[in-house]
Amino acid sequence: MAAATAVPAVPGTRQGPPPTPPARVVPLALAGLAVAVVAGGCAGLALHSLHAMIEHPAAWAQALIWLLAVAACLPVVPAVRALLAAPQRTRLVAAGDLPGARASAADGREHATVAMGYALSVLIGAALVWFVTANDGAISHTFLRWTFIDQAWSGVTKAFWVNIRVAVAAEVLVLVLGLVLAVMRQLPGRSGRPLRWLATLYVDMFRAIPSIIVLYLVGFGLSLAKVPVVKDLSPIWLAIFALTLTYSGYVAEVYRAGIxxxxxxxxxxxxxxxxxxxxxxxxxxxxxxxxxxxxPLLNDFIGLQKDTALIGVMGVTDAFTQSRLVSSDVFNLSPVIVVAVLFVVITIPQARFVDRLIAREQGRRAGRTS
Amino acid sequence: MTFLQIRDVHKSYGDHEVLQGVSLDVARHEVVCLIGASGSGKSTLLRCINALEEISSGDILVDGDVVSGRGVDVNRLRRNVGMVFQSYNLFPHMSVLRNITLAPTRIGGVAKEAAEERALALLDRVGMRDKANAYPDALSGGQQQRVAIVRALATNPQVLLLDEITAALDPELVGDVLAIVRELAGDGLTMLLATHEMGFARECATQVCYLHEGRILERGSAEQIFEDPQEERTRQFLGRVLTGGRL
Known part of the structure; x- marks a missing residue:
């Protein structure tokens, strides 16, 4: 910027061609305005169909819909500001104030792109609302019927404890087995070779086999084959065992990368x-x-937690199994949404927790003295 | 009396022979400086003495006992032969005090209190007692290197190997670290240093060895090497270092 302002200040000293004025703002500003208007219109249509779907909307619901409609039109504001910056640029160019003209052109372009960014987000939001309300609300009726959610809620939540218990127990075992495998893969020397080889084989195998197949084989195979000790385990423990087999392979790799x-x-x-x-x-x-x-460990744990939804294949009644029971009774998928929400609810705090751990570790590395 | 004896040591990485027959005798209380260009084998020699690298042929003897080759208890050897590295290599997840007491308590069989007491006394000596509970990341390079020296001393080694310990330091911090080494030399600790600090070598070394391409090309007292080098290559090397402003 310093160099740019210096150039026109010393007339007559410049050797090269004269400095060029900034590009025109109007086309970009008009494009921003167009996108903002289209987005506002689409949002209006989508909200209208939402309004129509709710048969007798309460006053607060009406107010909310109006509020959303107003918010959807807000990107028009920066688009108009971009248009207003255009004549100023023209004026400054005419007056020979090139740095000033560049600055107002840059302002105009920024307003225009801000308008586009927000307008596109409004468009996406409008598409979602439209999707939910399409077919006279058939989609929201299929997935989000409050009565069925209410009906499934307590049973599914109770069954979700099974998922949590399986996940936690498997995670503890995975932490131990994964470390053992990782250390085995790193054993030095000739004596370590067969163990290294075995650990590698294990990791390769259990990362390759889909966990649903491991669950199936362990759940039915071990008791069918009357494997001693294992055949007397409850299905829940078999599920824990099967998930531990699969995920210790992943976690061994995570440990190894760490080491x-x-x-x-x-x-x-x-x-x-x-x-x-x-x-x-x-x-x-x-x-x-x-x-x-x-x-990365938490990444794998989230994967493990999600895979607990598969343990239904071995006859354990987990939240997903329970929700499907209710679901097939009422011929509606809203109960399954409950399970999905439960998984989201347990995952988000873990993600934030890890963020905090990372921040704390960085903070400590940056400046802890005592 | 010879305390550390290196007899015709060869070391190769694949086809590249880094040490091509090095022999060196170090008596107790001697301070031996290894000088030479990067890649001349100074660091490799030190790492071989500490058994961090396996030698290809030759013998290394400490106190009359062969410490190279198969079947040697390297952990025991290393308690007698301490090492300080160019990049300090402190353990970042441990406090200064824990860095120092780890080896004495875990393998030296020293009680925690006794080890900490000694660690604090050593830290006091290098002016770092107030940083005992700090973590390495909170220390400057010079402070970290002083801690690293204390850590190596905490196991009571009979020889200390110092591998270009000031090479990674900002110039104004070099003096602090060298002052400590000088003091240790004054105490009579046997030391073997790979160094580029010619001024220090000239002042403290009882013996200076110029290494070139894996061989000790010339050795002698500091005076001999710096005032009257016999070999053309030594002269060239010292000339280059001199113009680099290191002397």
Missing amino acids: DSIHPSQWAAARSLGLSYPMTLRTVIVPQAVRRIVP
Whole structure:
């Protein structure tokens, strides 16, 4: 900017061609206005059909719909401001104030793009409202019928405890088994080779087999084959076992990546102090690795939690099974939405928790002194 | 009396022979400086003595006992031979105090209180006692390196290997670290340093070795090497370092 303002200030010294005025704002501003108007119109239509779907909307619902309609028209404001910036640019160019003209042209372009960004969001929102209200509200009736949600709520929530218990138990086991597998894959030397090989085979296999198939095979196979001890386990424990088999493969890879990410100089420093290989792993390498792998680990845990919805195939009544029972009774999918919402509700706090862990770790690395 | 003896040590990485027959005797209380260009094998030699690298042939003896080759208890060796690295390599997830007491308590069989007491005394010596509970990331490079020296000393090593310990430091921090090394030398600690600090080598070294392409090309007292180098290559090297302003 400093160079740009300096150029016209010293007339007669410039060697090259004269500086060019900024590009016109009007076309972009008009485009922004057009998108804003179209978006507002579409939102109006969608809200109108929402209004029509609710047979006798309460006063607050009416007010809300009007409020949304007004909000949908707001992107017009920056579009108009962009249009207003256009004549100012023209005036400044005519007056020879190129830096001023550039600044107001930039303002105009920014207003225009802001108008477009918000208008496109309004369009997407309008499309969603339209989707829900289409076919005289058939879609919202299929997925969001309050009476059926209410009817399924308590049974599904109760059954959801099964999912949570299975998930938590499997996660604890996965943390242990995953670490064992990761360490096995890293064993040094010739003596470690067969174990390395076995661990690799395990990880390859259980990451390849879909978890629903593992659940199915474990759930029915182990009791059919009368495998000792295992055949007497309750289906819930079999489900935990099956999910542990699958996810320890993933988590072993996460651990391994974490261990690999620790710089070799940490190994050298620990070994040079006389710490043995296992001691170095335990006190220096793994503690550092674990801090780094929390986010990817939680990713896998969320996957595991979601896969608890599959344990119905082995005869465990979990939330999804329960919701389908209600669902087929009333011939409506609203009960299943309850399960979906429950999964969302348990996942979001975990995601925020990890965000906080990461922030805290960074904060500590940045400036902790005591 | 020779305390550390290196006999015709060779070390190769694949086809590349980094050490091509190095022999060196270090007596107790000696301070030996290894000088030479990057890639001349200084660091590799130190890492071999500490058994962080396996040597291809030759012998390394500490206190008359062979410590290279198969079947040697490397953990025991390393308690006698401490090492400090160019990049400090403190454990970032542990406080300064824990960094220092880890090895003595975990493998030295020292009680926690005794180890901490000694760690604090050592920290006091290097002017870092107030940082005992700080974490490495909160320290400057010079402070980290001082902690790293204390950490290496905490196991009571008989030899200390210092691998270009000031090379990663800002120039104004080098002095603090070298002052500590000087003090340790004064105490009679046996040390082997790979260094580019020629002024320090000239002042403190009882023996200076110029390494070139995996061999010790010239050795002698600091005076001999710096005032009257016999080898043309040594002269060239010192000339380059001099114009670089390191002396």
